[in-house]
Amino acid sequence: MPAICDFTLGNPHEMPLQGVVTAIREWAIPHDKNWFAYKASEPEPQAFIAERLGLELDLAFEPGDIALTAGAFAAIMIAFRLVVDAGDEVIYSEPAWFCYEPMLLAANAVPRKVNLRSPTFDLDLVAVEAAIGPRTRLVIVNTPHNPTGRIYSRASLEALADLLERASARIGHRIFLLSDEPYRQLRFDGHGFTSPAALYPWTLISYSYGKVLLAPGQRLGYLALSPLMPTADRHSLRAVLFSAQMALGWCFPNAVMQYAVPDLDKLSIDQVALTRRRDRFMAALLRAGYSVLVPEGTFYLWSKWTDSDPQRQWNALADRDVFVLPGSVMNSPGYFRISLTASDEMVERALPAFVEVA
Ligand SMILES: Cc1ncc(COP(=O)(O)O)c(C=O)c1O
Structure with missing residues (x-):
């Protein structure tokens, strides 16, 4: 019996990249007695990533601006x-x-949510400005964006930087920006990318190798401080990086993954195959009557259900062994997300179900 078609999460559905296997195998062999000793942010991967x-x-990142982390999850928690x-x-x-909220609650912070501008899902800067109050300390921007696949334009990020500069002056303390960029390498159609770290000096970047390698179980990522941040501020954050990572549960990547950084950094999942699956899916869904946003990056498709009963449509897909992430888990009940990390074979098997359910 064929397995279910599971498009819910960004998990692999085929064997891992051979380069990942080779790098892990090679670096797992000890060179000295300290090979598996406690590892914080090791100087070699820090220097490599900074460059x-x-x-x-x-x-111009300095090695000290880079904290090696157990994926973007840990980088985000450290930033908080x-x-x-x-x-x-x-x-x-x-x-x-959907993890920002529980992570903010775990950090005893208060989430303030604003809506992206439907149907294009651009940043709504008027809404961001209206949400800023005396207790605002951080704004999170995720680009390329999960779940919509949007990559925010330089102009819109510049406008956000201006807004945060003015708002910080108004409320009398600095508002920081967290640029969550784990999909930075995964861009379609030659799309460019601007990091807010280049526009707003008080930016921290969270990154994960889990997406580009499609190996999210091998926890590896980093938190990077924008080198544009004034030296005094940057150094005061640097000074508490180690203690924050220790106190949050030693959330450094394991030793082998740190040694393997230069080898892993050269690798990527097959982006041609990702584009092929995106195009195949989009053409079929549009023909069947779904409204699908063309993703500029990530490995997701963000689509509207075709009628006003998303629960019925989700169930009807599930009855056909096809599973998607319902938009209701992201406060968008009219939508659903498909992960393109599926195999081509899974896509072909699932397409008739999407047509029937529409
Ligand atoms: C926007 C975003 N940020 C952070 C993460 C966490 O990435 P990782 O599990 O590789 O740490 C994810 C994973 O899905 C994500 O989509």
Whole structure:
């Protein structure tokens, strides 16, 4: 019996990249007695990432600006720990990755949600500005955006930077920006990318290798401080990085993953196959009557259900062994998300179900 077609999460449905296997195998062999000793942010991957990220974003990162983390999850939690005090408000736009809220609550922060501008899902800067109050400490921007696949334009991020600069002056303390960029490498159609870290000096970047390698179980990522941040502020954040990571549960990547950074950094999942699946899915869904947003990045498709009863449509797909992420988990009940990390075979098997259910 064929397995179910599970499009819910960004998990692999085929064997891992051979390069990932080779790198892990090679670096698992000890070179010295300290090979598996406690590892914090190791100097070699810090220096490697500072240079690599610097070239990519055209910013002069110093190795000390980079904290190696167990994926973007840990980087985000450390960012909260660094800049948010209990009771502070953190603004983000919905639909959003469904873990920001529980993580903010775990950090004793107050989530302040605003809506993206439907149907294009651009940032709504008027709504962001209106949400800023005396307790606002952080704004989260996720680009390329999960679940919509939007990549925010430089102009809109510049306008956000201006807004945060003015608002910080108005409320009398600095508002930080967290740029959550784990999908930065995954862009369709030659789309460019601007990091808010290049536009707003008080930006922290969270990144994960879990997406580009499609190996989210091998926890590896980093938190990076924008080198544009005034030196005094940057150094005061640097000074507490280690203690924050320790106090949050030693959320560094394991030793083997840190050694493997230069090898892993060269690799990517097959983006041609991702584009092929996106195009195949989009053409079939549009023909069947769904409204699908063309993703500019990530590996997701964000689509509207075809009628006003999303629960019935989700159930009807599930009855046909096809599972998608319902938009209701991201406060967008009229929509659903498909992960394109599926295999081609799974896509072909599932398409008739989407047509029937429409
Ligand atoms: C927007 C966003 N941020 C952070 C993460 C966490 O990534 P990781 O599990 O690789 O740490 C995810 C994973 O789905 C995500 O979609």
